Every structure is written in structure tokens, then in C-alpha cells.
Amino acid sequence: MYTLYDFSPSGNCYKIRLLLNQLGISYERINVDILNKESRTPEFLKINPNGRTPVLCHDGKYLAESNAILWYLAAHTDFIPKGNYEQAQVLQWMFFEQFSHEPNIATARYWISILNEEDEYKEALKAKISQGYAALDVMEQHLQNHDYFVTNQYSIADIALYAYTHVAEEGKFDLSGYKRINAWFERVESQKNYISIKSQV
Amino acid sequence: MYTLYDFSPSGNCYKIRLLLNQLGISYERINVDILNKESRTPEFLKINPNGRTPVLCHDGKYLAESNAILWYLAAHTDFIPKGNYEQAQVLQWMFFEQFSHEPNIATARYWISILNEEDEYKEALKAKISQGYAALDVMEQHLQNHDYFVTNQYSIADIALYAYTHVAEEGKFDLSGYKRINAWFERVESQKNYISIKSQV
Numbered sequence: 261m262y263t264l265y266d267f268s269p270s271g272n273c274y275k276i277r278l279l280l281n282q283l284g285i286s287y288e289r290i291n292v293d294i295l296n297k298e299s300r301t302p303e304f305l306k307i308n309p310n311g312r313t314p315v316l317c318h319d320g321k322y323l324a325e326s327n328a329i330l331w332y333l334a335a336h337t338d339f340i341p342k343g344n345y346e347q348a349q350v351l352q353w354m355f356f357e358q359f360s361h362e363p364n365i366a367t368a369r370y371w372i373s374i375l376n377e378e379d380e381y382k383e384a385l386k387a388k389i390s391q392g393y394a395a396l397d398v399m400e401q402h403l404q405n406h407d408y409f410v411t412n413q414y415s416i417a418d419i420a421l422y423a424y425t426h427v428a429e430e431g432k433f434d435l436s437g438y439k440r441i442n443a444w445f446e447r448v449e450s451q452k453n454y455i456s457i458k459s460q461v
Numbered sequence: 462m463y464t465l466y467d468f469s470p471s472g473n474c475y476k477i478r479l480l481l482n483q484l485g486i487s488y489e490r491i492n493v494d495i496l497n498k499e500s501r502t503p504e505f506l507k508i509n510p511n512g513r514t515p516v517l518c519h520d521g522k523y524l525a526e527s528n529a530i531l532w533y534l535a536a537h538t539d540f541i542p543k544g545n546y547e548q549a550q551v552l553q554w555m556f557f558e559q560f561s562h563e564p565n566i567a568t569a570r571y572w573i574s575i576l577n578e579e580d581e582y583k584e585a586l587k588a589k590i591s592q593g594y595a596a597l598d599v600m601e602q603h604l605q606n607h608d609y610f611v612t613n614q615y616s617i618a619d620i621a622l623y624a625y626t627h628v629a630e631e632g633k634f635d636l637s638g639y640k641r642i643n644a645w646f647e648r649v650e651s652q653k654n655y656i657s658i659k660s661q662v
Contacts, residue, residue: 332549348533
């Protein structure tokens with residue numbers, strides 16, 4: 261029995277919905293409206309003391325942090341490569357995503373397209389945009405010689421990076437010059453049981 | 462053959478030095494002076510296109526991101542618990558560290574005690590301090606019922622969180638009220654083959 265505490269527009273939550281669908285795992289979705297501070301209620305803080313979505317509940321056990329949840333669900337499946345070095349490379353890209361990518365690209369999207377407060381965040385956005393492009397440049401460079409991020413095979417590293425990259429234009433990032441990233445989008449979107457971030461499946 | 466590309470004051474680099482020592486792995490240390498922009502040279506960017514330390518080289522293969530390196534080195538040792546859920550909990554705390562903890566606590570220390578530019582960052586520090594205390598509160602709460610972060614056994618989750626927490630006062634965080642965290646420091650520091658962040662071993 262799986263339950264996902266989910267905020268629908270969140271790329272971090274979408275990662276989990278995408279993988280659950282690709283693994284054919286059925287689950288209950290509980291909507292947590294973070295705009296209405298529902299991730300900071302006393303009840304939710306019992307589930308995740310860090311007050312963030314997504315949270316997965318599996319047979320009564322709770323797990324937070326999107327990329328840790330991806331790892332948990334994908335263990336012993338083809339979504340994680342087998343070798344120790346290859347698994348560490350998956351984690352390398354997922355830590356890159358949470359440290360160098362998400363705080364810039366997802367935050368710009370959140371301020372501009374979810375809160376609709378671009379003007380209020382005008383100054384702070386400058387650093388986010390510059391650092392976000394730096395992260396996109398690292399991805400574009402890697403994809404010059406690779407179809408996917410690790411072992412040239414679709415893995416949870418691709419899911420983690422795809423989630424916010426493919427909606428980066430909602431944070432006013434111009435992706436038109438990123439040919440390798442755009443070609444990789446098509447490869448991700450052609451995977452079996454792919455669903456979009458807007459899918460209500 | 463292991464080589465660590467290392468910036469000595471960095472907590473992220475210290476994580477790797479501590480685990481390597483606890484595993485009894487000998488290695489070469491190559492100093493990368495990030496204050497002198499040595500992590501952004503064309504040579505270094507070939508090793509890590511994201512331009513950050515630490516980087517581990519093992520038998521010619523490179524790996525970046527401190528917590529991914531911890532995972533790589535600790536695989537199949539007692540520093541990672543065995544179960545799938547327990548392993549995902551280790552990752553949950555390591556992603557918490559890189560997303561909610563390090564960008565606040567390590568950055569305040571970097572600005573104040575490494576760059577010595579507290580005045581220049583006065584405004585930006587306010588948010589870092591507030592969010593850093595929030596991360597410390599999450600840790601203190603967890604340690605009310607646990608001796609260590611996962612399975613009540615010392616693991617790489619403890620190493621990841623210890624690295625910047627135990628020097629948080631260098632970022633002007635007052636840890637005196639965090640009794641559980643201070644007691645956990647003692648448990649970490651009593652581990653076999655523990656070395657301090659200043660050790661030149």
C-alpha cells in the first residue's frame with residue numbers, strides 16, 4: 261500500500277508520480293497545498309518534520325526527499341544500474357540536481373509561475389538565473405557524449421533532472437539553444453509509461 | 462589507488478577524509494585552493510565540469526558530490542545499513558543535508574570565517590541564519606529518540622551531517638541550546654579512527 265503526499269505543480273512530486281507510473285505501482289494521492297501552508301501544519305510535520313513534499317508512505321513507513329524516494333522505489337529494478345560506480349554516478353547527478361540545479365531553476369519557476377511574484381523577487385532572481393544557466397550548461401556538455409546521464413541507459417538520474425529542466429521556461433529560462441537537452445527530452449518522453457507533469461493519472 | 466581533490470577547510474571534503482580514515486584506505490591528497498579559483502581552471506573542469514570539490518579518483522574513474530562519494534566508498538560496509546528502507550533513510554538525511562542544511566550553515570561559515578566578509582553579506586546572512594536554525598531544529602528533534610540518524614547505528618548519514626554541524630559556530634550559530642546535537646557530537650567523535658577537520662592525516 262503506497263500513499264503519496266503530493267503537491268501537483270511540484271517537479272519534486274512529479275518525479276515520484278512518473279516513476280510510480282513507469283513501475284506500474286498503484287497508489288493513493290493526498291493533495292498537500294503548500295501555497296496554503298498545508299506542509300507546515302502540526303499533522304504534516306509529524307509525517308515530515310522538515311515540512312516539505314513529496315512524502316511517500318509505504319506500509320506505514322514514511323520517507324521524504326524526492327531523490328531518496330526515487331532510490332527506494334527503483335531499488336533492484338532497471339531504473340538503477342547495477343555496478344557500484346554506476347550507482348554512485350546516479351547519486352552524483354541527483355545531488356547535483358538538488359544542490360546546483362533545483363534551488364535555482366525550480367525556485368525561479370516557483371517565484372515567477374506559481375507565486376506570480378516576479379517583480380517582488382526581481383533582485384534575487386538575477387543570481388538564480390545565472391546559476392541556473394550554469395547548471396544547464398553542465399547538463400548540455402554531458403549530453404554531448406551521452407544519450408542519458410549514466411551508462412547510456414534511462415535511470416532515476418534522468419527522472420530527477422528531467423522534472424524541473426523540462427519546465428524551466430516557466431522560470432523564464434530560454435532552452436532554445438540547448439540542443440542536446442532538447443533531444444534528451446524527446447528520449448525521456450518516449451519511455452514506456454511516460455506521463456506529463458500535468459497528468460492526473 | 463585513490464586520489465582526493467581536496468580543499469582542506471571544506472566540510473564536504475572533510476566528510477571524505479573522515480570516512481577514508483575510518484575505512485583504513487590510504488590515498489593521495491591534491492590540494493585545490495578554491496579561494497584561488499583552482500576549482501574553475503580548464504584542467505579542473507575536465508575532472509568535474511561543475512567546478513566543485515571534493516572529487517575522488519579511483520583507478521582512473523572520477524566521482525564528484527561529497528555524499529555520492531561517501532556512498533561509493535561505504536558500499537557493502539557497516540557504514541551503510543543493509544535494508545532497502547534503511548538505505549533510503551540514509552539518502553533522505555543526506556539530501557536533507559545538501560538541500561536544507563549545507564546551503565545555510567556551510568555558507569554562513571564560508572562568508573564569515575573563510576572569506577572574512579561578514580559585513581558584505583550582512584543582509585543575505587539573515588535568511589541563511591534563520592534557515593540554518595530550522596535545519597538544526599529538525600536534527601535536534603530527531604535526536605530526541607535516536608542516538609544516530611538511521612537505525613541507531615553510526616552511518617554515512619551521521620558523517621554527512623556532522624561535517625558542517627560541528628563547525629556551525631564558525632558561521633555564528635549558537636549551538637549551546639542543542640543538547641541532543643552536542644551529545645551526538647560526542648558519540649561521533651568517539652568512533653574508531655575518528656579524525657578532526659583540522660587533522661593533516
